[in-house]
Amino acid sequence: EGINPVSYSSQLEDSGCDVSNDYAFDSLGIASDFHQSEHNVDTSKCLLEGVPPLSLCSTSKKSLTAPVQFLQHLLEIRKLSEEGILQADFTELENDSVTVRNSVSQLLDGLTVFYNSPKFPVSNFLTEAVSVLISFITNNKLSNHVLKKCFKKLEEFKKNLIQIILRNSSVNRFQALHAVSHTLVLLGRNNILRNSLISLLLPEVRKFAEQLLQAQQIQAMYDITQYENIFPLCMILEQLLQNETEESNVSSADYDGEEKIRFLENLDQIILHLSDEFPLFSLFLWRVSVLLNSAQIQ
Template sequence: AIIKSKPSGRSGRQQAEYLAAELNREDETWKTKARDLKEEVLRLRQELVLTKLLSKPNNSAGAGEEHHLSESDSGCGTGSRERAISEHTRFLQNLSGLLQLDGPALALSGEGDVVWDSVLHLLSTVVDAYREAGGGRLLPQPGLLIQASQVVARVLDQRGIHQRPPVQCLGQSEDSLKELVDLLLNNSQLNKVGEVQSNTPLICGLLRPTLVRLLLSNINHLTQHLRDTCQVRERQQPVDWARYENSFYLFWLLEHLSQAGRWKCGAENQDLLAQLESQVLPLSEEFPLLALYMWRVTALLDPMSAARN
């Protein structure tokens, strides 16, 4: 059928490749339309949540606050990705502000899925922006990315703003964090992406242990790579200098996490912390600065380690 339907001057293989490309384009078009429709449905659900909260009799925000929220910057005039980040950030900011204003009186009932959908959409959009920036595309406004991450952290720390998260939501958020850490560690464009990413940590109680585990695990993999490189020099195994340099962003994040609310490493991450601590002396001669950071982080996350050493 392909051979019979091909135009003159085009081989059967060329016709098959052309039809396959057309199908792929149509598939991408439908995927884009479906994604846009999902975004629109979520936006309408967000507006409904805010309207319900503002219409409650005990709401002290009043009509003036409602007007202020409805007239907030929607992100129009920006790129489609920046607009999506801006809209989800705006909703979470408004929601957080309302609950902060009226406290438990405005606690959500049955709307926690809207909050989680907004958080997951925002996280995935931010990850997409960093991934594409690592591939050479223009990074959205750094201030917008930092603001988005800070809003997510504030929302997930705020009591009464979300219901107990489903396992699926936690899994998706952990996947987003994992990709963010991977992009930060393996990014070769430090000045373009790394500095922005290192200033957008999700320092929230709900995801903090997960983020610490991801950071410690990646640093441990790097230190093992460095030890192997030092021990088998005759094989001329090269040092991955990009990952080495980027690891200091991970140390910065661990320092920041450890100092947020005087939080310390939990039992679930003690094995990773002990593994990191055991690498300090073996690497201190070849990589003294890295070893110093390793010792500092272990001391911050586990003060007893500093006493032992």
């Protein structure tokens, strides 16, 4: 009998933390605020002057504002061009995209700074910055340029977000972890980024499972903070694999096969040994293994 995946937001609510509905996942792991951002950006949000100021240093906000505005305007020009309202030639992006590359890089660096702050505010401005980034990498005409020029930067960004989740030890960290996890799931809307993200998450979850098993076998203490922080990664991984399985036109063979083999190796035995003491984590391991195997069959 199948087990329905537990929604991300409901599990965070179980933690006792107040999670804003603005960041609740729907059945595809995508916040309702971003439903319309895949193909276009809401032009009514293009001006950022009215956004409430962040409680971080003004330099960090300023470093984000310029690339956000530039990329918003570029997306809007692309939209108008596709609708025939405006004649715009984007072929130069293929040959000279320094401005686009720099803007995306600055945006990623700025988001990393905010997410790395122990008390970063979940504000409309931050939501808008993420929305622009996701719209850019999911735009059919512009995403290829971004991936060609900024793939390494995007990989670094994803690795940084994963480490931010794993290393966060703040007492009231769960809403912050949710916002970071939400961004990773949104990045997974791009097939190429999703496959590389799956390859990054698999070894992290497997490594923790092995560490937990070792601690159990020698009856050693384990870090409860690390145990709590691994669950967002498990949820992200499950969501990405589930999305991939539901998209019949996407092949699961695109992500690293070696990481998949390492993850599944002797996993049944690990689950068996951990299931009594760590039933929830064992359940996540089992569900991820089922999704990996079902994708392989397809």
